[in-house]
Amino acid sequence: MNMIKTALLGTAIAAVATTSAMADGHACAIDSGRISIIGNEFPAIQSVSALALECAAGAETASNLTADHQTLNVAGMTGNPAEYTSAIVANSSIVALINEDVIQPLDALVAEYGADIPPHQLITVDGNIMAVAFMANAQHLVYRKDVLEQAGLEVPTSYEEVLAAAEKIRADGIMENPVGGAYAAGWNLAQEFTNMYIGTGGSFFEPGTANVTINNAQGVEALEMMKALTAYMNPDYLTHDSNATSAEWEAGNVALMNMWGSRTGVLMDDEGSAPEVYENTAVGGPLTVGDSGTPATTLWWDGWTVAKNISDEEAATTFQALAHATSPALLNDETMSQAVWLMEGFEAQPVNEGVLASVAAGSTPYPMVPFQGLLHSALGDNIADFLQGNETAEQTLADIEAAYTAAATEQGFLQ
Amino acid sequence: MKHGSFFWFVLPSVILMILFIALPIVSVVTQSLYTQHEQVIVTVENCGPFGCTEAQSVDQEATQALRDAQPLGKFAGLDVYKDRNHLAITDVARAWENSDSFRGFWNTLMNLPFYGALSFTLTYTAIVTPMTILLGFAVAIAVNSVARSLRGPTIFFSLLPMIVTPLVGALILFWMVDARGILGTGLQWLANDPTLSVKASTPMMWIMLMVYGTWSSIPFAFIVYYAGLQTVNQDTLEAAMIDGASRWERIRYVVIPHLAPLTTFIALIQLMDNFRVFEPIISFQAQAHARSLSIAIFTDLGGETRLLSSAAATSVLTIVFVAILLSPVLVRTWRDFGTSK
Numbered sequence: 001m002n003m004i005k006t007a008l009l010g011t012a013i014a015a016v017a018t019t020s021a022m023a024d025g026h027a028c029a030i031d032s033g034r035i036s037i038i039g040n041e042f043p044a045i046q047s048v049s050a051l052a053l054e055c056a057a058g059a060e061t062a063s064n065l066t067a068d069h070q071t072l073n074v075a076g077m078t079g080n081p082a083e084y085t086s087a088i089v090a091n092s093s094i095v096a097l098i099n100e101d102v103i104q105p106l107d108a109l110v111a112e113y114g115a116d117i118p119p120h121q122l123i124t125v126d127g128n129i130m131a132v133a134f135m136a137n138a139q140h141l142v143y144r145k146d147v148l149e150q151a152g153l154e155v156p157t158s159y160e161e162v163l164a165a166a167e168k169i170r171a172d173g174i175m176e177n178p179v180g181g182a183y184a185a186g187w188n189l190a191q192e193f194t195n196m197y198i199g200t201g202g203s204f205f206e207p208g209t210a211n212v213t214i215n216n217a218q219g220v221e222a223l224e225m226m227k228a229l230t231a232y233m234n235p236d237y238l239t240h241d242s243n244a245t246s247a248e249w250e251a252g253n254v255a256l257m258n259m260w261g262s263r264t265g266v267l268m269d270d271e272g273s274a275p276e277v278y279e280n281t282a283v284g285g286p287l288t289v290g291d292s293g294t295p296a297t298t299l300w301w302d303g304w305t306v307a308k309n310i311s312d313e314e315a316a317t318t319f320q321a322l323a324h325a326t327s328p329a330l331l332n333d334e335t336m337s338q339a340v341w342l343m344e345g346f347e348a349q350p351v352n353e354g355v356l357a358s359v360a361a362g363s364t365p366y367p368m369v370p371f372q373g374l375l376h377s378a379l380g381d382n383i384a385d386f387l388q389g390n391e392t393a394e395q396t397l398a399d400i401e402a403a404y405t406a407a408a409t410e411q412g413f414l415q
Numbered sequence: 416m417k418h419g420s421f422f423w424f425v426l427p428s429v430i431l432m433i434l435f436i437a438l439p440i441v442s443v444v445t446q447s448l449y450t451q452h453e454q455v456i457v458t459v460e461n462c463g464p465f466g467c468t469e470a471q472s473v474d475q476e477a478t479q480a481l482r483d484a485q486p487l488g489k490f491a492g493l494d495v496y497k498d499r500n501h502l503a504i505t506d507v508a509r510a511w512e513n514s515d516s517f518r519g520f521w522n523t524l525m526n527l528p529f530y531g532a533l534s535f536t537l538t539y540t541a542i543v544t545p546m547t548i549l550l551g552f553a554v555a556i557a558v559n560s561v562a563r564s565l566r567g568p569t570i571f572f573s574l575l576p577m578i579v580t581p582l583v584g585a586l587i588l589f590w591m592v593d594a595r596g597i598l599g600t601g602l603q604w605l606a607n608d609p610t611l612s613v614k615a616s617t618p619m620m621w622i623m624l625m626v627y628g629t630w631s632s633i634p635f636a637f638i639v640y641y642a643g644l645q646t647v648n649q650d651t652l653e654a655a656m657i658d659g660a661s662r663w664e665r666i667r668y669v670v671i672p673h674l675a676p677l678t679t680f681i682a683l684i685q686l687m688d689n690f691r692v693f694e695p696i697i698s699f700q701a702q703a704h705a706r707s708l709s710i711a712i713f714t715d716l717g718g719e720t721r722l723l724s725s726a727a728a729t730s731v732l733t734i735v736f737v738a739i740l741l742s743p744v745l746v747r748t749w750r751d752f753g754t755s756k
Contacts, residue, residue, distance in 0.1 A: 071717060091463070096719050099454075101475045125472055126459035133464050185703035186714075208458050208471065235615035236594060239700035299465050342464055365465045370454070370473050373719030381528065381714065384703035388617070391526070399526065402506075406498040410724050412451035412489070 028324045031058025033317030034310075038073050039088030041065040042262060044135055044339035045302065048088070052325035059317050070096070077102040080309040085318040088304050091368045092376075094123070094131055099370050103305040105129060109319040117323060121342050123303055125368075133303035134326035135339040137262050138363060139195060140297060140354035141284035146276065147174055147255040158288045159199075159225055159296065162256050166232035169255055179232035180248055180257030183387075184241040190379035191298075195258070196222035198364050199289040199296020210371045210413040212404050215397035223386055223393040225289050230387055238384055252277045258287060258297070261355035265337060268351055283350075285357035297358050298366040301342070371404075371413045378403040440734070447495055447727035449488035452481040488724070495728040502732075503527045529729075532706040533736075535621070539707070540689040540740070543628040547685055548678060550629065551636020556666065558637070559644045570641070577634035585698030588627055620704040624695050631695075632688065636681050643677045644670070676751075679744055686740050691733065708733045 035056045039045050045065060053061045064072070064084070070093050076083040078100065087097060097103045105128035110117060114132075123131040141162075143155060151169050156162045162179065169178040182188040197204070202218030205211060230237055234248060246263055248254050250273035259267070261283075266272070268281050286295035304322045306315050328345040335341075337349040340356060348356055366372075378400045386396035408414045455477035461470045497504045506527060514520035524530045554573055561569050576584065591598040592613040603611045613619040647670055655665050693709035696702060702710060708729055715726035 070719060074721070093719055096721075098475075099473050099720070101479070120464050122462075124460075124462045126457075126461075136464060184700060205471075210456065210471070234594075235610065235612040237615075238703040239614050241700075301464050359465065363465075365463065365468065367470065368461050368468075369471045370456070371471075371720070374722075377714060377718040377720075381702075381706075385526075388703070395526075402499050403528065406500040407720075407722055407725065409498065410450045410491075410495055410722060411720060412454040413456065415453060 028055040028321070028329075029058065030056045030317050030320055033313045034060040034085060035314075035318045035321050036060075036062040036064075036084045037086050037088060037304075037322075038064045038066075038069050038076060038084040039304075040069050040090075040302075041067055043265075044262065044335075044341075045088055047330060047335045047338060048134060048304075048322075048325045051330055052321040055324045056317055056321040059321075073097065074100050074102060077307045077309065081311065081314075082307040082309040085307050085310050085314050086304050086322060087307070088302060089131065090137075090300050090302050091123075091366050092300075092373065094303075094305065095368055095370050096373065097305060098125065098130065102308055103130060104308040104315065106132070106306060106319065109306065109315060113316065113320050114323050116327060118342075118344065121303075121326075123301070131303040131305045132323070132326060133301040133342055135302045135341055136355055136359060137260060137300040137302065137340070138286065138297050138355045138358035139191075139258050139260050140286045140358050142249070142257050142259045142264060142267065142354070143282055143284055144255040144277070144280050145282050146280040147178070150174055155282075155284050156256065156287065157285065159196075159229065160289070162287065163228055163232070165256060166229075170232065175253065175255055177232055177234045177253065178255040179229055180240075180245050180254035180259075181229065181233060181237065182240060182242040182245045182259070183226075183230065183233065183237040184244070185238050185384040186380040187376065188241050188380075189238075189383050190376045192226060192258070193222060193379050193383055194366070194376070195296045195298055196225055196289055198298060199287075199292065199294055201290075201292030201294055204367065204372070204375060205369070210408055212375060212401050212408075214375075215394065215401055219397045220393045221290060223383070223396065226383070227387055238387065249273075249281070250277060261352065261358070262339060264354060265351045283354035283357075285354065286361050286363055295358060295361045295363040297363050299359060299363050300366055302339075371408050371411070374407045374411065374413075375400075375404045378407065443727045443730050445487070447724055447731050448490065448492060450491040450495060450724050452478060452485070452489050454478055491724070495724045496732070499527065500725060501529050501728050503529060528706070528711065529732075532708050532711050535705045536690060536692060536707045538621070539625060539628060539692050540686060542625050543632070543689045543692075544682060544685045546625075546629040547632045547636050548681055551633050551681070552640050552674075554633060554637040555640035555644055556670075558641060570638075573637055574634045576631050579631075581631060581694045582698050584631060585627055585695050588623075589699050592623060614700075617704040620699065620701050624692075624699060624701060624705060627695050627699070628689065628692065632685060635684070639677055639681055640674060643674045647673050679748060683741060683744050686744070687737055690737050690740060708736075 033056070035052065037049050037052065039049065049063045049065055053063055066072070069087070073084065073087040073089070074096055077087060077097070082102070087103070089097060106114070107129050110122065110129055117132060121133050122129050123133055141156065147169060148155060148165070151165070151172050151174060153165045153168060156165050166178045169175050181192060183192060197214065197218060200218040200221045202214065202216065202222070204214060206213055234240065234253065240248065242260060242263060245257060245259065246267060249257065249267055252274060264283050268278055270278055286297040288294070289296045304326070306318050326343060328343050330343070331341065331345050336347060337351055340346070340348070340352045382396055382400045382403060385391050385399070386393055405414060455474040456471050457474045458469060459472045460467055496502055499506055507524065510520050510523035514523060525534060558566065558569050558573055590596050593599050594603070594612045599613060602613065603609055613623055651669055652665055655669055660668065691709050692707045693713065696705055696707060696710050712726045712729045715722040715729065
């Protein structure tokens with residue numbers, strides 16, 4: 001008798017749970033198929049992945065969230081059946097998956113299971129839906145309110161004003177190296193150049209081709225501005241990636257920097273820094289350079305894809321679980337401030353203001369072209385030579401073009 | 416040994432060597448001779464949360480046909496070896512013609528990625544290998560003369576740099592030489608220059624990398640020499656003492672000749688290891704100041720678009736250079752082997 005009671009109670013609870021899920025409008029009880037996610041590792045992606053796996057708890061589930069995801073995702077999706085049924089990517093990293101043809105167009109799945117997904121979340125390439133975006137990111141100004149007040153300065157809106165403010169802060173003896181930035185040789189340095197070059201109004205390639213065109217007046221202007229900024233940075237700037245730059249900020253050594261929106265939460269919380277630092281940390285909009293009017297920053301989205309070499313059942317499981325995980329069901333008090341979410345119901349938090357300002361200012365998205373990654377690598381390998389004063393800006397730009405051209409020829413983009 | 420039994424005796428190791436050493440090298444060489452097919456590029460409209468933009472994309476269907484026909488890629492022969500990111504034959508030839516001085520030619524050459532990486536790699540190998548052998552020998556002699564009761568702990572202590580994981584060891588040193596670290600501040604005080612920063616100066620960074628390289632491989636030379644010291648003939652040493660040889664003379668005329676074959680062995684291993692210098696550059700975040708051939712391979716494979724052929728070509732060039740470096744030592748070993756028969 002007791003046993004029957006317990007069993008009945010269990011059924012009742014299950015029924016209540018199902019009803020409430022139904023009431024939410026997002027039935028999520030997938031109990032067959034397989035979902036295996038690979039993606040970068042930061043809080044927003046961890047939340048999405050956790051909810052997707054919870055939703056598909058009845059199916060075969062796995063996730064591999066790591067900073068090295070880019071070196072694993074293509075290899076893990078090339079086999080048949082693919083090891084990963086979904087890769088969480090950004091607008092730079094999706095092109096590698098499209099180039100290798102390892103992700104499938106989602107049009108049929110969206111028609112069948114994704115009626116709730118708002119159109120602005122759908123990433124289309126040549127009319128085919130290739131990914132579903134769930135968050136936005138950008139780099140923008142982060143500044144110390146107290147330091148600017150002490151030096152009697154307005155919040156800068158351009159890099160020219162940043163230079164002037166840095167000079168004043170140094171002259172007043174408040175800080176020796178008031179400017180920060182992720183200028184570590186490699187990916188970070190290339191990203192800073194990409195921002196600055198877009199800000200000068202330059203274009204990376206001849207329209208419609210893979211021929212690089214950065215050795216021009218805008219390229220020189222971008223490099224000169226970067227070099228001018230480094231004069232106000234810690235002399236070790238070429239070893240400072242985003243993590244080290246954030247640490248410098250939390251140590252109270254920096255008053256102005258261009259930083260990722262997704263990292264401002266860490267700078268403004270009460271962990272890892274003194275109250276005078278985190279209480280006075282504020283975010284501004286994107287910075288401009290020169291008079292082109294285009295902000296010197298790039299917009300980024302993070303989104304999920306579905307692998308090509310998997311069964312229809314696995315694709316359906318993966319799609320439904322991730323669609324649920326990036327629906328309003330994800331949003332709660334804990335996840336709300338983790339990112340600038342793209343789904344309905346998102347309420348902007350103070351830490352998100354910079355990214356939203358970057359979007360509002362009409363910033364340019366990071367270019368989604370197949371050969372941008374090759375140029376990024378060439379930039380990361382060569383810019384340090386100029387910043388260290390070993391060669392002229394023109395020579396550095398010529399070196400970058402030559403390194404890119406050799407790589408693009410090998411990859412078949414150039415003949 | 417009969418030829419038959421010799422064959423069966425070595426067969427397992429021959430099979431393993433072919434499987435795990437020869438075949439991967441063959442595959443790398445093959446890879447380096449092929450490049451990606453011509454990619455058919457089309458202009459498409461991409462849309463997302465930030466609106467629509469015109470962009471280029473690879474026409475998968477058109478490219479797929481080429482890939483299916485020749486899955487290895489397009490045969491390029493030695494083109495990858497000759498391009499600017501490797502041997503840069505045409506750039507070097509042009510620089511040779513256009514430079515009015517050797518210095519100008521040298522600067523152009525060092526600006527090419529492969530030769531820049533090669534110059535650091537060779538300098539590193541040329542300095543770290545002899546330093547390791549000399550200091551390893553000195554440590555071995557010192558430990559060997561320590562009282563027996565203290566020898567165990569001393570050996571353990573001397574082996575520590577090898578026990579510490581290379582990445583961790585390098586990271587600790589990296590933080591210590593930071594401008595705010597204990598060694599960095601110490602150097603500023605010594606040089607009386609408060610703006611001195613090891614991480615910002617190329618020569619200082621090279622010295623740092625070489626000091627770390629020597630520090631981390633001394634234990635290897637030490638332990639090999641220490642084992643060798645245990646086999647030195649005590650009678651000969653005593654005879655030398657009776658003849659009035661000083662400690663230095665005993666080391667010079669008895670110990671060093673006895674350990675000569677070990678020096679060849681250590682030199683071989685260290686030349687190979689040092690030529691493939693990699694971890695210190697990563698841990699010291701020194702890519703802006705020093706690039707080695709291994710770092711070049713790593714960046715080729717670590718980018719958003721993997722450059723497999725380029726990485727394979729650099730690997731083959733590394734193997735060729737290691738073979739050239741080792742050839743004097745190998746020839747010598749071969750000759751010794753021939754005469755002792």
